[in-house]
Amino acid sequence: MIHVVGAGLAGLAAAHALATEGRIVTLHEATPSAGGRARALADGTDNGTHALIGCNTAALGFLDSIGARQFWLEPEPDGLPVLDLADGSARTVALSPFGWWRSDRRPAGVSLGGVMAMAAMALPSEDRTIAKAMAGYPEFLRGFVDPLTIAALNTPSVEASTQRLGQILRRLGAPGATRLLVARRGLGPDLVEPALAAIGLAGGAYRPGHRLRGITQYAGRATALVFHDHETPLAAGDSVILALPPWETQRLLPDIPAPDAFAPIVNLHFAHASPGPVRFLGLLGALCQWVLVRPGGVAVTVSAGDAEADQEVEALAPRAWAEILQAVRKFGVAGDWPEAPPPCRVVKERRATPRHRPGPIPTPPRMPLANLALAGDWTWPDLPATIEAAIRSGQAAARALPG
Ligand SMILES: Cc1cc2nc3c(=O)[nH]c(=O)nc-3n(C[C@H](O)[C@H](O)[C@H](O)COP(=O)(O)OP(=O)(O)OC[C@H]3O[C@@H](n4cnc5c(N)ncnc54)[C@H](O)[C@@H]3O)c2cc1C
Structure with missing residues (x-):
């Protein structure tokens, strides 16, 4: 037994x-x-939005083995729609650097030097914070590397380890490795x-x-x-x-x-029905990092949310909803989007993951x-x-x- x-x-x-x-x-x-x-x-x-990527071969194999692979879909096959609230600019970003040969799939601030500094994290080298490693490329750090770090390590780049991010970066080269998948329901x-x-x-x-x-x-x-x-x-x-x-x-x-040492993830769940399809939107310079729109509701992720974990729903929900409205309008997400926030539930996972320092x-x-x-x-x-x-x-x- x-x-x-x-x-x-x-x-x-x-x-x-x-x-x-x-x-x-x-x-x-x-x-x-x-x-x-x-x-x-x-x-x-x-409890919170969970995404898989194509290089998660064990997780995808597990889904296959339990007959659940077909329930996971790729909401943004052409690249992630990202809205920067600092200047209102919107772009569609390929998660893989190999997708950046197309100028309309590049993240903000990308440069050859920045890509090389990011790629260097995939090689064995001195372990330091990602903010230090990317200090020469602040726009690229803000536009791509920091959001990737927070999503992958649940640790802000001023604190997060280059070698831990490197463990992910090394896996992103394979075909299909950066496909992003979420649970349909x-x-x-x-x-x-x-x-x-x-x-x-x-x-x-x-x-x-x-x-x-x-x-x-x-x-x-x-x-x-x-x-x-x-x-x-x-x-x-x-x-x-x-x-x-x-x-x-x-x-x-x-x-x-x-x-x-652990880092929190705060999720906001708005009871707002939409007709579909499922969408997954990114925001920069915002409380909301990712917005998942499914027919059954709208979920917002705030990873590494140390400050947000101490705030109440009354403070978080109106702020998040105002940002969601900007994003869904910019990217033409189907459905009616009222000005007033719908009922919202906040789930705070205070020990979501270790801090990857x-x-x-x-x-x-x-x-x-x-x-x-x-x-x-x-x-x-x-x-x-x-x-x-x-x-x-x-x-x-x-x-x-x-x-
Ligand atoms: C909000 C949130 C969003 C996340 N997003 C992502 C994502 O997008 N992609 C990703 O890959 N990962 C994500 N993660 C991380 C992912 O959820 C975890 O890495 C994973 O679920 C951990 O699984 P586990 O089985 O190792 O641990 P746990 O999920 O912690 O499982 C441990 C289990 O043990 C039970 N337990 C505890 N004590 C006892 C006891 N004494 N006796 C019996 N049972 C006990 C607990 O109740 C629990 O069910 C996220 C995590 C959170 C919190």
């Missing part, structure tokens, strides 16, 4: 890999619902529910409301899992995967190295105990904490367990 603890994407990927191999798996989740930091709230709203129907269904179909069991309180150990092995209302002894052939956030893993296993990455062992493996986005040192890292870590933990 294998116990996977934590039904975020790492735990879902681990449980799915094991169940489809015919192993006997139980997936335990503390909260009433699965998905973790990529989940649907009780009313069906996503939401994370519940397009990711979490299909994953749980696939685990169930393969024979895995799912136990929501099972919070792991402690792990009993003896001679380098886990011997029992202590849940809030019962204890599960582990037999000789039993194994465990802990697919938990860093702070929770450290509570259970205090010697494990783990990140200790320069310096050594705390890397935990995959198997800290003989029958216990670790998973979770923060355990995959080759990538920043993302869906891709979570899925890869879950699948690696499944492979690492004794057969």
